[in-house]
Amino acid sequence: MALMTPEQFEDSLKALKPRVFMNGKKVESILENRNTRTVVEANKASYEWALDPRYKDIMSCYSPLIDDVVNRYTHVSTNTDDLVKKAEAGTFTAEMLGTCIYRCVGYDAFHSLASTCWEMDRDLGTEYHPRFLEYLKMIQRKDLSVAGALTEPRGKRSQRTLDWPDPFLSLKVVDKNADGIVVRGAKINISGAFASHELVVLPQSAHGPGEEDYAIAFAIPTDAEGITYVCQYSPYSAERDNADELDELGNPRFGQRETSMVIFDNVFVPWDRVFHCGETKYSVKFVTRFAKTHRMTCGGTCKVGFMNQIIGACKLIQEYKGLDKVTHINDQLTEMVVLRETGRACGLAAANKGQEEPPGSGVYLPDELMGNVAKLNICNSFWRAMALAGDIGGGLIVTMPSLKELKNPETKDYVTEFFSFGSDEPTENILKVHKLLQHWTAGQHGVATWHGAGPVAAQKIMLQRVVDFEHDKSIVKQTLNLKEKEKKKN
Amino acid sequence: MALMTPEQFEDSLKALKPRVFMNGKKVESILENRNTRTVVEANKASYEWALDPRYKDIMSCYSPLIDDVVNRYTHVSTNTDDLVKKAEAGTFTAEMLGTCIYRCVGYDAFHSLASTCWEMDRDLGTEYHPRFLEYLKMIQRKDLSVAGALTEPRGKRSQRTLDWPDPFLSLKVVDKNADGIVVRGAKINISGAFASHELVVLPQSAHGPGEEDYAIAFAIPTDAEGITYVCQYSPYSAERDNADELDELGNPRFGQRETSMVIFDNVFVPWDRVFHCGETKYSVKFVTRFAKTHRMTCGGTCKVGFMNQIIGACKLIQEYKGLDKVTHINDQLTEMVVLRETGRACGLAAANKGQEEPPGSGVYLPDELMGNVAKLNICNSFWRAMALAGDIGGGLIVTMPSLKELKNPETKDYVTEFFSFGSDEPTENILKVHKLLQHWTAGQHGVATWHGAGPVAAQKIMLQRVVDFEHDKSIVKQTLNLKEKEKKKN
Amino acid sequence: MALMTPEQFEDSLKALKPRVFMNGKKVESILENRNTRTVVEANKASYEWALDPRYKDIMSCYSPLIDDVVNRYTHVSTNTDDLVKKAEAGTFTAEMLGTCIYRCVGYDAFHSLASTCWEMDRDLGTEYHPRFLEYLKMIQRKDLSVAGALTEPRGKRSQRTLDWPDPFLSLKVVDKNADGIVVRGAKINISGAFASHELVVLPQSAHGPGEEDYAIAFAIPTDAEGITYVCQYSPYSAERDNADELDELGNPRFGQRETSMVIFDNVFVPWDRVFHCGETKYSVKFVTRFAKTHRMTCGGTCKVGFMNQIIGACKLIQEYKGLDKVTHINDQLTEMVVLRETGRACGLAAANKGQEEPPGSGVYLPDELMGNVAKLNICNSFWRAMALAGDIGGGLIVTMPSLKELKNPETKDYVTEFFSFGSDEPTENILKVHKLLQHWTAGQHGVATWHGAGPVAAQKIMLQRVVDFEHDKSIVKQTLNLKEKEKKKN
């Protein structure tokens, strides 16, 4: 079987030497640095689950491409059942990790590549699709982790790309020869790349004539020459660096969430890993197909899993404080459940209404309308869930002392007594649950919710493109028996 | 084939003589009274569509009970596909009528009856289920329209039923003999009963020991002796009574929406039409199974259809006024679409996640959680859609003159000129679309949305009953690696 | 004293002969037609209150212009205390009437005229301000009711005024001579004009070069030759026309709310009543000063009074049904109170922060920022209050039978029994309170809330014009100790 064990995964990472910086310093080992380690742990868990009898149905599946069982995160959906499973996997991984499953961008990028390479070949006679399939088969056979990258720095939004003084604010081909292409630029806000084997790169924007050098998609090993990762560094990073023990933290094993900017400083990509190069008309298809797939993911699946953690923590605090019968708290929990289930319903609708795109390609993508609806809803509902959790959880979420106090002989008894709430639960547990809610309500997840899978403005634009008002108008005309429009004599 | 033509339906109503009052006067013919006529028209349309090649897949289906094609609104769902079709039929009828499909309460009541009669027979050895099936087969064979009735006047909410000074504020058995039972009381807010052939009656509330006489369900012809209908009378009723031509009205054929209170003044029901009588423990099952079915209907299907009309009318006004490119209006239309599709997604999720209940019964009911979520969402979103339509549509929605002015030689030219908005569209059409939005935004539908399928407080209670927080709590415990609770030494 | 008695007011109306149409027919007497009568009653009440010892402090005030007590609705504010009183009067009249005080547009237009005529005279050497003061003194001495008119039909929104095929979709000067001007066009959505003595007309829009003929403001008796009123006709109008007794209705004396379009078909206005004619640059000042004054009115005062009625009715129904202790209803009432008081706070802030505009003019106008904020808030909160009332009030609000049933011997006992809710309150009272909520939740007030004082898009534009972000930016720069911007070396 192709699947690696978690240990094999970790070993495989040791062979990679990505160039990574964090907090102004070089990260000598991503396996040992506490913050980069969280991404390793999250990816490693995805290998555990694919082999775990309890979870393997959701985390692995049969791939006809290599006639073997593969990790689901390397499989391109071939029907709506696959899409439903994909949605369920998104929720499962999110609730198990309490942070991003860093492999989802790559997974969604595969869908976009499979669909658009097929279409380019059909339309243009190119040979991208077989090339991509070979690449994907290699990934499946070796059971590799693949991150994805789209977002770019970009220049002044009021200017066109070609007018930017610095042409590299979008990733750009700077050389092209018989062996491959050389690119310069950066991708930003990239989840988990440094702890993956491979990075799949798509364009971020539509491109037009003259922008051929920006119309690119390719795959690259994460430690290819010329690639540099500059990691985010947040208060949560500092806290993790500073902790005596990881279990002082809100999410001990998997952390808050890690991203980096990925700089491509004249990086060479051989042709057999290039999937789009200059066909400007198709850039928008790479983007929108990725976006619709990723909007189902971000809008209808992972936040559902996050909300499970939030709701569970609120419920525990309610119980610790003896507030089980208090109406307004039960109402708030109910509201959170409604928000969560609405997200789930939209995600499932996007999957269930998914279509083959383009027809004949064998690639199934979620329904555009429902995917965008899912994402638009979840942005507001995740903030609302955070806010409600902040109300239920109480001020202690953000005023709690360090868990180290429980080991400080001078304060330990005070903390134990006064944060017991009169409950029989060990104070340590009580404080840890508050710490988890701190992780959820006072961290990066609110802002991240807006921007994962693109800002809401992008979803609205897409909706305005795909909504067909003609049916609605015809219903009105029928109800009112409106006469056909005849030119008025003014 | 069992299906009646619309003409046969209308003829069949002529044979009925229900005792109906409206606006302080007796309604001599429900076929001729303009307001009761709208219900006749709506029911009649359901016969048209079942025979119409364009719509018959949605409005009819095969019934194994009588081995023939029947109107879908007489069919009890036997799998989740049936539930999905049921959801689609709800949206279809709503958008075609622009008001209630009056048959949905009866349709949903059939689901509750099929499930609960089966369970009572299994548990108690009663023979309600075969009795109900015989009744249902008769309905299918004769292709009858069946209304449903649950809501009751009730006494002071702070008192128990048995403490009410007037025992008849809930429908009550006052006599029982070898032939049947005699009931007294009333059902209120009942949609469309007087223009149906039959009325199916369920309890409104759970009942306990001592309340046996309130624990009843039965079917009765709508013109049975002792039944009186006192119809609602709204400003819209007066407007319809007063119009010169129906096309002056917002929804010319099907009207605003008609209900009545149904008074049972010592009405006799023979045993073969009694489906529940005294088994107090089961009253709550009749109620909750109806509720969950009807919440999918009201929450996830019919308002979706209504919103199609609202959105279509807003879009037309936008076009008439030359506002196609105006961002804030396109944003509002987008918001309405998101609200609509969210409702649809929740309805579909309720159907797709439906289960056989009780197992073995062969009856499929929607998912409780999703049905309640659908209803809770739609209440707020329908009001929001109304509000948005009021903003887009403009003040004219509520300040428009009568369409009669277009026939008044003294005002016709003025109205034609000044309500043209400079558009080529005939002013008559422009005003009619505004009139339709008046129907939607300045009528009964907002309030009705709260109360159809029960008030939101009921949905919240139900959610609090069915939501299982244990999974969420266990996820939290795993994330934090919480130690098992050990009694604290205080 | 200048103040008329209500009887004198009614007599004074008899002398007027406005040309009024409603429901396709001529209104022979606005005093007798039931629908136009409601406006007469509302205006008449404003005369009662000005003389009533309980209310005269709010409804009358001393005018230095004529050295006498005048009705407050004819007084231009000369300090912030006047503005606060103006706000309080708006709430008082709204809660007493349960509909529009039809005099508020004229009252607000006076503020705009006093300010802008003064400024034009100062800047241009015109003599509009003394002319306007003479007119206003006449109004105060005779204690006349004055309606105001701004809104116009307008042509395609995507075209400029001068490009409209029909130039009269905005009110336009068609002739000008030594005696005065002649105008053609229409004003739409005009509240209560036909039952006032005078009509004050302002431009609706900013005007530019070439649009001199649209840059007009003037006053005109309501029955001037060439003026025609085409009244709105709504379901509520039909219901009032049709009622046996007015107390069957939701707001028996003052009705739902009446407007009309006012057509000016070559109407002559003498120069001493013309206050703006061709000074295109100043049209926008007429509009924005009226708007800011009227936004305080619509946003911060009248809806507050409306909500008093809505909240009172909900509270009564809660009591009738014995629901006093039910948490979710008390929560909803609390929410309504918060919405109401927020509206009030914004209205008061707009008044308290009012300024003299232009400095030296002696005219006080509300604060632009707060006036717009008040209006933006109230649109959403009034819809929310309607929605909450619909939930609390129950389905009966929109399914209730005619109050005539209480006089119908065949139904009276049933209705009395079954709509008692087990309460001691007479069923007639119970039904009437429901009818009042029907008036509020199923009528024109929701839509009207958006459009009174202009659509929200207009408020947003105005806010974007007046908000100064420099202070906020400077605070950020100070907090971060940002270095002065130096050109980056790229």
Add this chain to the structure above:
Amino acid sequence: MALMTPEQFEDSLKALKPRVFMNGKKVESILENRNTRTVVEANKASYEWALDPRYKDIMSCYSPLIDDVVNRYTHVSTNTDDLVKKAEAGTFTAEMLGTCIYRCVGYDAFHSLASTCWEMDRDLGTEYHPRFLEYLKMIQRKDLSVAGALTEPRGKRSQRTLDWPDPFLSLKVVDKNADGIVVRGAKINISGAFASHELVVLPQSAHGPGEEDYAIAFAIPTDAEGITYVCQYSPYSAERDNADELDELGNPRFGQRETSMVIFDNVFVPWDRVFHCGETKYSVKFVTRFAKTHRMTCGGTCKVGFMNQIIGACKLIQEYKGLDKVTHINDQLTEMVVLRETGRACGLAAANKGQEEPPGSGVYLPDELMGNVAKLNICNSFWRAMALAGDIGGGLIVTMPSLKELKNPETKDYVTEFFSFGSDEPTENILKVHKLLQHWTAGQHGVATWHGAGPVAAQKIMLQRVVDFEHDKSIVKQTLNLKEKEKKKN
């Protein structure tokens, strides 16, 4: 003059020796520990401003008590102008600090003490009021900083205080003698106490018979024997501890916001500092008067100042990215302004409608209704402002690298290039503004907003107590001309 210079303030702190723990360790000097230092800085700034000609009108005032100018935060309001100034000071300090003005709880507690001590003396003949005035005069003369403390750990919420196994979960008198009282227990979530001179303690809850030992209010030097501070420790604390330079941080000088729990382990309080001891009936008055004062502060003033920073930062980012003309961003900025101004309006209304309480006391407190409305609104609107800022600010807010990268030769050029957005602004400034938004949108302020001045449930309860529905009901009865209730003949 009584006012200290900032330097004198800092010197005065050196004389204090509070026992403080943070992150499991003792804080040897609160002046030197980076996190406690932020509170010192904030308090110190309040001394700067009181002497700064630009700000002294807002930050100082004349106190008749000592016939001298005092810091406003030591002055009890004696009229509504004082309350308005108090509101303005709250906004001013918040926008200048970008975090809590730690002196506001003490300031608000003074209002409660002045009012309630006066009332107890009047009712019970006690001598608390002169005692409190002596204390307050001392504070004013010495120009001391005073923190306040109310919130307590409390036991199981479903039990009564007297039933808690641990009686010290609320602060309790454990001994009483001729010299004073001895108390044990803790106060939690206490802002800034360790860097103040004095701590004023009020009860948190109403108390009843038997709870005399909990009915206490007093003042105590912050380093009194037996007092221990256990400080909060958040990710932001760790980040500050870890930084190379403070200007890497989001709010370099004043920090995120610091609180601690304050443990009273048998602390002695002499009688001349005891202001409430055993008069259980009055505990609720201490609480509610503090609450109404503090709700105006938290609801209507400080969040307004915070929003200035948030809005300013969003505006700068909009400009850096060249997004000035983008409609949806301008709409979002407008929405934020509306939220901010609504908060301000409610705060001002609470101040302007303030009353002397009790009459004769000379103490002015904000209007109860408006204070609660302000707080209820701001909770939701502050979360909404955070969310909007998260959308406008972009993903970089939470994915940005450390500012240290700008000093790292290996990454500096990349970061400078790729986070320029094509703007001329130095990248350092761009990143710092993002860091400030991280401070606001991914920190403790959201949760804190709910709980400052008590949770929303408390505000709702208070509103339900003070709202008078009788006026609203009477308006309805008048509109409908409802007949007096006569006992119905059933």
